[in-house]
Amino acid sequence: MVGQVRFSDSEFLVNFEVTPNESDALEWKQATRLRSIRLGLIAYGVALLVWFFAYRLGFLALPARVGIAMITTHLCVQLILMTVIRKGWNLRFSDASLTFPNILLAITVNAPVLFYLTAASRTIMLFLFLFGVCFSVLRLTYRQCFAVAVYNIALYCLVLAAVYRWRPSQIDLQLEAFNVVVFSASSLWLAFFSGYTSLLRKRLRKKNLEIRELAKQLAALAERDEMTGVANRRKFFARSEELRLWCLRKHLSYAVALIDLDHFKSVNDNHGHAVGDRVLKTFGRLAESELRACDIFARIGGEEFALLVTDAGGENCAAALERLQHAFSKIHFGTGENSFRVSFSAGVAVCHGDETLEELLDQADRALYLAKEKGRKRIEIAADPSKPLSRRL
Numbered sequence: 495m496v497g498q499v500r501f502s503d504s505e506f507l508v509n510f511e512v513t514p515n516e517s518d519a520l521e522w523k524q525a526t527r528l529r530s531i532r533l534g535l536i537a538y539g540v541a542l543l544v545w546f547f548a549y550r551l552g553f554l555a556l557p558a559r560v561g562i563a564m565i566t567t568h569l570c571v572q573l574i575l576m577t578v579i580r581k582g583w584n585l586r587f588s589d590a591s592l593t594f595p596n597i598l599l600a601i602t603v604n605a606p607v608l609f610y611l612t613a614a615s616r617t618i619m620l621f622l623f624l625f626g627v628c629f630s631v632l633r634l635t636y637r638q639c640f641a642v643a644v645y646n647i648a649l650y651c652l653v654l655a656a657v658y659r660w661r662p663s664q665i666d667l668q669l670e671a672f673n674v675v676v677f678s679a680s681s682l683w684l685a686f687f688s689g690y691t692s693l694l695r696k697r698l699r700k701k702n703l704e705i706r707e708l709a710k711q712l713a714a715l716a717e718r719d720e721m722t723g724v725a726n727r728r729k730f731f732a733r734s735e736e737l738r739l740w741c742l743r744k745h746l747s748y749a750v751a752l753i754d755l756d757h758f759k760s761v762n763d764n765h766g767h768a769v770g771d772r773v774l775k776t777f778g779r780l781a782e783s784e785l786r787a788c789d790i791f792a793r794i795g796g797e798e799f800a801l802l803v804t805d806a807g808g809e810n811c812a813a814a815l816e817r818l819q820h821a822f823s824k825i826h827f828g829t830g831e832n833s834f835r836v837s838f839s840a841g842v843a844v845c846h847g848d849e850t851l852e853e854l855l856d857q858a859d860r861a862l863y864l865a866k867e868k869g870r871k872r873i874e875i876a877a878d879p880s881k882p883l884s885r886r887l
Contacts, residue, residue, distance in 0.1 A: 527579050527591045530633075531572055534596065538568060541622050545607060553615035560606060568603045571596075593633040597642055601649060608653045613666045620677050623650070624684060636689035643685035647678045719793040721771060722778030727800075730792035734802045735851050737790065741804055742848060749811040750854040751801040752862045753840045756870040758797035761836065765828060773827055773836055780825070784818045800855070808844040808875040815840050815873050837871040844875070
């Protein structure tokens with residue numbers, strides 16, 4: 495499917511992923527359908543040139559009024575189909591390309607040419623009526639391809655009956671019988687080939703969709719922490735660096751925080767790793783629901799998480815972490831006498847210039863270490879080393 499990377503000012507903070515744009519994909523399909531109709535018109539133009547030469551050489555006795563009516567009708571049908579596609583009305587049908595009705599209408603409108611041909615030239619002109627079967631390649635099902643072929647053959651037999659009735663001098667029954675056999679065999683073989691090609695195309699498309707879906711799943715696995723479902727270390731560093739550079743270009747402030755669950759080792763030792771895993775999962779889900787979608791939250795190892803907050807200073811980042819701490823502290827793990835709650839400590843570093851992500855993380859790590867030293871369940875802000883600010887939660 496068609497996709498785009500959203501980097502505009504209004505979209506960047508909402509969605510930082512490469513996502514398919516369904517509107518663009520539909521527009522592309524509609525444009526392709528219009529191109530198919532234009533290609534059919536070019537083929538029709540080629541047929542008109544052939545008929546013109548046949549008329550000039552005396553092989554075609556087509557009255558002017560009949561020729562004008564045929565051409566006008568064919569062009570009107572094509573214009574109607576193009577209008578239907580441009581308006582999007584074709585999307586109401588299972589065959590949105592309208593290939594099947596278009597082929598049948600084109601064959602029907604132009605069949606009278608065969609009636610006005612001489613017996614000698616009718617054989618050669620039959621090949622032009624195989625164009626319709628050729629256009630069914632890649633588009634129609636087996637059944638539709640054979641329906642076009644059978645319709646082609648039946649219409650030709652009907653034209654021959656009309657010639658035999660009203661222009662008996664321009665028909666050689668033995669030759670026309672041979673023509674019917676060859677034309678029928680050619681039409682049916684092309685129908686088989688077209689249907690088979692269309693089937694292969696559909697199978698290939700299905701495989702491509704499966705591969706694309708598998709690639710999306712693999713990409714998600716590569717960027718998501720398997721246990722908690724939040725972004726992993728790899729995604730955090732990749733996205734944070736890109737977002738950091740974006741903030742610098744837009745002259746926006748941002749802050750980085752390192753979060754560590756307090757006494758998590760004792761949770762595993764006293765309650766088991768299954769309970770510890772549940773604590774991590776709960777914290778991950780809660781953080782993603784409490785924090786802004788434009789911020790980047792990830793598990794970077796063990797019980798340690800990282801957060802990058804855009805367009806915010808240390809106070810705003812600390813306020814967001816306070817809300818998360820408040821919500822997390824209400825959750826009880828275990829049952830009865832074994833029930834317990836978990837808190838976290840955090841260190842925050844605020845960008846004051848063009849610090850690298852590694853430098854900010856190093857500042858946040860030192861602030862986190864200070865929060866642990868001061869008794870945990872704290873947020874320590876390292877925005878200004880000369881004036882340390884901490885929050886006791």
